[in-house]
Amino acid sequence: MSTFKRLLIGPPKKSRQLREERISKLKALPILSSDALSSVAYGYQAALSEIAFIGVAGLWIGLPIAGVIVLLLIALILSYLQVIHAYPNGGGAYAVASDQFGPVAGLVAGAALLIDYTLTVAVSVSSGIAAITTAYPSLLPWTVPLCLLGILGIMVMNLRGMNESASILMWPTYLFIISIVAMEVVGFIHLSHAGWHYKQTPQFGVLPKEITVLLILRAFASGCSALTGIEAISNATPQFREPTIRNAQKTLLWLGLLLAIMFAGTSYLTFMKGLQVNSNFTLLGMLAQSYFHTGFFFYFIQFTTFAVLILAANTSYSGFPLLAALMARDRFMPRMFELRGDRLGYSNGIIVLSVLASILIIAFNGQTDELIPLYAIGVFLSFTLAQTGLVKRWFKTKTSGWIWRTAINSFGGLLSAIVTVVFAVAKFTQGAWIVLVVLPLIIYFGIQVHRHYDRIADHLRINMAQLKPLAHKTIVIVPIGGVNRVVAGTLSYALSVSDQVIAFYVGFDDESIEKMEQKWKQWDTGIRLVTARSQYRSVVRPLMRFLTTVENYEGAPDHIIVAIPQFVTRRWWHNILHNQTSIMLRTILLYRKDIVVTTVPYHLGD
């Protein structure tokens, strides 16, 4: 087991190997924005799939929706420029909300983000695998196993402890940007040659009778999944080189510009080509195919799409464990999230995230479009909290230009709040209800955890002047099954720690009890033997009764020790050959107050 772990994740690292590296804009852009940019691979498709049943007549509706999403993007970029300014030490929604509205608001933002990190992994991986199955349709039946394999791979990489700023991680994003922008250039040249109109270009502007406000809102909400991940740069502000704030802001502007160009361009070209949602191929893949057929460039686009989506999933692997560790430090999550593993990563967070994302993949059969309704609601909720938190902060601090800053963040916060509500209402029956159920559960859990830790801290605190360790009177009870070497060893131990030792034997019939008593007399150890008969062939019950008797005895000792011999077998499977009474006894006795259980090992086969 231990060898396997070493092979998989490598030898442990020393604590002092932990250090952070400041990164350049050129590196920060691809690494921090892979989540946001990669959503070009599924955002527009997610919007269209809501109105896909209408057919060609509904395709044009995607365009105004994409336009509104680009406007929303601009507003959010402006808002987050302010976040970078206000929280140069990293303004995650959890930190901002805790800081401005207190721990419960922080907990809400934290829970929302934990949900969305998990969904980012599930959505990105399933969408990445969809890029592969679009290129190789014969892999379609293996979608779910491929997704799980992808998650497993990312998990192992993160347990090994990947250097987040490794230069190799730049390439998928840059290649993706290049391939999408290049395709757009090819697309527009192609389009201009065709006289800005193909014969398959759908009609624009005629509302099909099937369309409803709810459908439009749903399509909009699904399309907003393209905006997830834009907060990553502001969270990571302290990792930028000096001048930190300016560099982070410039990078964010670039992200906004690129995302707008890539999202708007591919959406427009997809419309002009009249492409419809298809459950076996991605829209982006079909668009690439329409220009390059199945030539090299088509496969190139599919693989860079896959790579950038896997990288996007990977960013959640720094976000989720770090946030869980922060929340654990604030006592809102189990303490285990705070522990660093052998390779200095937050192993427990990494593993929990992988398990949760795998469950989502299995539950939704690896279908990106079905995961989308759960997605982004948490992101926009945390956007809202971060923006309104900033508004409050501007009012308090009144730094230079606070009025227009307040205006920008109020507008951003309002838009985010509206999107959150639209999401919750329009997508409710499609799956958003799951998030609306899970979110309060996580918050409730966090509050309970906090209370539990507080209560225990109170319990354990002592006045060092008053409470000192003191020796007490003890008695040792040794359950025995016969006279043999193990029993002799356990009794020796008992005599070593106390002058009051009782051997306790449970027989299933009178005959065996009598035999035992004779044998005991013959052994002549000077130790008292107490016997009991069990009609139900159970050792536990008579022992419990006897312990109660000892406890209630006048002048009972303060510590009752039960010494249990435990066979230690040479091979693990030998354990099934021995009664596991000792493990059972230990577990049961743990729940009795004031009983101390001692396991006296006996090594077999030495």
Added chain:
Amino acid sequence: MSTFKRLLIGPPKKSRQLREERISKLKALPILSSDALSSVAYGYQAALSEIAFIGVAGLWIGLPIAGVIVLLLIALILSYLQVIHAYPNGGGAYAVASDQFGPVAGLVAGAALLIDYTLTVAVSVSSGIAAITTAYPSLLPWTVPLCLLGILGIMVMNLRGMNESASILMWPTYLFIISIVAMEVVGFIHLSHAGWHYKQTPQFGVLPKEITVLLILRAFASGCSALTGIEAISNATPQFREPTIRNAQKTLLWLGLLLAIMFAGTSYLTFMKGLQVNSNFTLLGMLAQSYFHTGFFFYFIQFTTFAVLILAANTSYSGFPLLAALMARDRFMPRMFELRGDRLGYSNGIIVLSVLASILIIAFNGQTDELIPLYAIGVFLSFTLAQTGLVKRWFKTKTSGWIWRTAINSFGGLLSAIVTVVFAVAKFTQGAWIVLVVLPLIIYFGIQVHRHYDRIADHLRINMAQLKPLAHKTIVIVPIGGVNRVVAGTLSYALSVSDQVIAFYVGFDDESIEKMEQKWKQWDTGIRLVTARSQYRSVVRPLMRFLTTVENYEGAPDHIIVAIPQFVTRRWWHNILHNQTSIMLRTILLYRKDIVVTTVPYHLGD
């Protein structure tokens, strides 16, 4: 957990409630022969399915095969009449083989029987569910879950401890006998009206060109599955009323007669009707339908078939656990099989049998015809061992009539041996190889278990005059993480059992170590503190190093006790909120010699 167990299997029973009841012939026949008689439901079908691909032209070949099987049945019945005579105390193949050829031969017979008991459950349950799906084809997709539910039901009944001689268990078999014999009567009347020939009756006697010797042997081997279970009566001889031997022999004769009539009759009628194997319906069900359409009697036959097959599976639930307990008593199986559960049944055997049968059902998708190639090979192997064992016995004892008894058993043994070999060869690629791999593994396991228990018994045996328990010098090491109530309690315990106590602290950096040392000085307990620094954030490694130091210290005490505080939380889920270091430490320390681990519980929230 405990409450759930009570609800499911009822309150525990006292040991003295265990007693055996002698049963009358009228009750013994249905209960002991359900396994054998119920194989009428699948035996002929199993034979035909081997040559099903030939179509109508091959159907007649089933008839001579059925004839040979009936002849084999007669030979085996005659042989087993001798077994009853020779072993009136129950002559299971395990007992006979152990008795005549020594423990290894007994182990071979025992392993073969354990395999076949497991297969009896899988085959009978899947075949019983097939009777139900024949009546209700819409249940076909639920075959595997229904089979598992069936096994679960039988398991719970047996864990509750069913009275094996309950009168209610008579009815399925009698109803099955009545319904099959009645159907045969109807069938023959029908046939005589039709002039002993239907227009769909296949041609007889022309060998199709696809037929090969291997195919005929395979069909014969599969058909022999109809003979499994005929040993049950001889195994249970002591349960018969006086005159025990005569009653058991009479019952066995009746079993043989009924099985011959039912098997031969249904096989003949199936041929005359020209019925072919169909993966969705059983042959017996189609035969019933051909006479009664889907009227009451058709459903009646399907349900009695189902009931008798479940009862047949149930007989394995007395056979397997009892045999496993016998083998455990002889130290060939883990001792846990010998323990009687709360309700006096051999619970571990019952559970293991259910798990194994469920695995078979899942692996073979609940298809009886695919399980058949694994079946019966174990039965015929144990038949062979039992018969040859008897031959050896007759030679030794030379009781009256030993010559013709020897002749009968030699003939039976020879036939069984031939069938075993035919099975192993003809069915090898179809699945018999699995049995031929598993069987030696079980035998190897049994021998290893025996050696292990022998070695341990040697180890543990002591000379009571020489070895007495003695007190030794002890030292207690208490790993601590700070100064609090739990640490104070654990140190108090340590002081109570030894005058040598060391507190041991592991810090992850110099700062925390220094802080701890100051705090310790301030607490002023008189107990020595040893600190260590861990570069790898692990408490285990520094503790291990320290223990080695203590062990190698001159004048080291004989007992090193490590006292570990253990939080006991009020609710089980609170456990995830605390580091499970104590469990980990305990497990690791168990594998170090001469270290005694003491768990000092601290009850939270009281």
